[in-house]
Amino acid sequence: MTAGKQMYSLWDDLDRFDLGDSGAIPSEWNGKKALYLEKMNSAIYLRDEVKYDSFRLQAEVAIPGEVGFIGLVFGAKDPGNYELVYLAPVEIQYDPVINGSMTWQIYNGPSYQRPLPDTTGAWHKFSLEVQSEGARVFFGENTEPALIITRLQHGGQRLGKVGVWNFLPSYIRNLSIEEIPPASIEPEATDFSKLKSESFITEWYVSSPLIQDGAKDQTWTKAFVEENGTLNINRIYQAKPGAAVVVKSDFVIEEEEETVLSLGYSDSIRLWVNDKEVYQGDWCWSPPSHDGRIRPDFANVPIKWKLGVNSIRAEVSQRESFGWGLTVRTGLSNAGRN
Template identity: 25%
Template sequence: MKIRYTNLLFIVLFSMLFVNGQQSIFQEGAYIVYSEDNEKVVLKDTLFKGRRALKLDGTSSSIALLDDINTKNFRVEMDIAGQVMSGLGFHAKDGMNYQFIYFRPQMGNTSEAIQYIPIYNGALSWVFYNYPVYETSTDIKSLEWFHAAFEVRGKNLKVFVNDEPEPKMNISILDNPVDSGKLLLRSLFGPSYFANITWQALTNTEIKEKTLPQTDFLTKWEISEQFPRDTITDYFDNILKRANVADNWKTINMVEDSYVNFSRYFKHPRGVLVAKTSIEADNQSIKNLHFDFVGRVKIILNGNDLFTYKKIRFERVFDSTFSIGLPLKEGKNELIVIVEGDAAFFGKGFRYLGRNQHTNWGFIARVED
């Protein structure tokens, strides 16, 4: 009889944790909460509109990290009631590197309601990864409960809302330092409530990756080390001199990502750098350079200044927001882009997990005849 009771107790506990193969996760005490100053915080579950929930207020409690599940192919479901930005981080190496999918309830029924971003070294590069691919619409409201399901197989991410059969988002996720890892919850600029969170491992189904399209986006660059930002007028000229003297260039070429996202390459993105590339021309000609950027930028071709933007640009980045003529000579042409990023927009930088840094830093560029 003792054995039977023990088995019965095990079955009851097992059934509490698993429903249709789904394991209840983010149970109180099973995760670590960090403030935006990277301090560990002890939280108790709260009650919000009839549901027992984990509350993150976005400042004194910013992220909740669950490190006892190594996720790769999975389905996570939860109820969310958020004010501004509420989301799930997955394939997390740590609190600085992960895939992030989040909701903007205040933007319900607009193209900005759901957004996916790869987080590199703490950078929330939301101005790069936007509509029509990485942002989409759904019917949600601020601080009202809705149900969300996230399904990842290989590089495919699907997001379902309120048990609708068709996903609101169905995309290929971009490379990050790991293709599996921890889970985390995150709230920004206001409170978010998370309830009834479950996780289920999915079979490692092979999914054919889409062939990368042949494009004329410039993705192959040599980049310098990062240098401190300055407020002196025309300090970019000095940055170029310092980069050439240091002669410490790193080749980058992420062909799957048309955005040149510098936060990917620095553990603490917060400076200004020089990027250079070569363009071969069969003869002397004028082509078009289509581009967009964040922060401040300067573009130089064969030693001649082509474009300078001295204000701080902080808007969504799209192909062809700016276009200029590119006078090419026959043979090799050196194109240089000096880029500062968005840190100055926030004063000393965007605050995340105890440090000020860039959250958007880079550009998009392509050459067209």
């Protein structure tokens, strides 16, 4: 393999990038020239595609204030679908953008995010090593990865546009793209048998988006949950304020049983079991009290299940433009599909 490396200062070679409507401008922070970005959920792309099978993306990044996010993009299929890993003031987050929406509310926990000491107000080296089945994330001069991503949500799409991304004020400089030797990252497949043994609902039907005066001429799309048991509605419909869908699932049990159903969701939900409303609530990003992340034990509802066919139905709606979805565990040990 003949190694290759491309270097971009990001303050005097911006003609090599598609800036879109990012508003990115050359600037300076802590005595270093850099690219300054301040919009929300904004990406800029290198005009040329990366042709390396395995490569390292690296840059110097800085977050000047208490709130800000700066990241690296790869495998961009189009402006609304790409792999993203970003640095936040106190964490690293894998946050694949799907249908134009960030999805950190869906992909949370140690498989997707890692805590850091406060990084605010200083320059840091930030690197990704992208392989066919995943990516390794490095912070600072540490030679051990801070995070290993074992499942790329866009299907291991390495080829495509690369670039940089931000959410609120941040700086980035000296982006490099370097070919590296292939290295194995053991892929993580969705273990539906394990999820079912933990009583997750793994299959749902998702309606077409609701309209203001109610659902008319609904169509239904069969969907499966992610590896963490969450239904990612972003894969089907764009998350935008006011959007709403109905999701439903039926299953059979062989005797009556009482359990505690647990659920997590974003942003708002009404939930029915056997056509009886059992829960409604809101859960949005509103720091510091609400982080908006979807967790399967966020809410608990006692349920008396009936012999035979049981149904779960929910209306899930969006207030923001981030990831939306839900996760449900019935608490039943043996529930068959209808």
